[in-house]
Amino acid sequence: MDVPVRLTDLPSMHPELLWETMQAATVAILGELEAPSSCAFRLTVDDVLGFGSEECCLLIEPGDVPAGHVSQVKRTYERPRLVELAAIAIAGLALHHAGGHEIIDVALRGSAADYLVDQARHHLEIAGRSRRSDLETAWRQKWQRLAEHWENGFYLCIAEFETYTGRLAFAP
Secondary structure: OEEEEEHHHHHHHOOOOOOHHHHHHHHHHHOOOOOOOOEEEEEEEEEEOOOEEEEEEEEEEOOOOOHHHHHHHHHHOOHHHHHHHHHHHHHHHHHHHOOOOOEEEEOOOOOOOOEEEOOOOEEEEEEEEOOHHHHHHHHHHHHHHHHHHOOOOEEEEEEEOOOOEEEEEEEO
């Protein structure tokens, strides 16, 4: 299923977070291989509340992210940080379009997660990878770590920016 999305809609999807830097970082990372006007990001979604499981393709349009802002983040952050920021944006787009979920806050230190989702405050771990070879190993390690902390009710999203693929799952 193709899902058209705009980076500039993230603030209305997740109004509790500040998105400008993450939007610019995403344009910087996605613009490395594709025309910055659009990008197709393949996503596997597993057991997400209100959505289920399905393969989808986020057709990401940057919207009106200022080119000057993109240049500034490229001069401010090293590539690994840009990848992590872009992964947060991908997770935000994916959660919203796979069930209307909202990232509402950062998770507590030591919780094995980055953010809290919805009023149920489900934990969410997000990881960005620049190489495809890291994806499956990272998935297993992070899922295991979350499962050790939380028996159920957590999300994991990993975005990989070599082939523009990712995975979002919920442990019910």
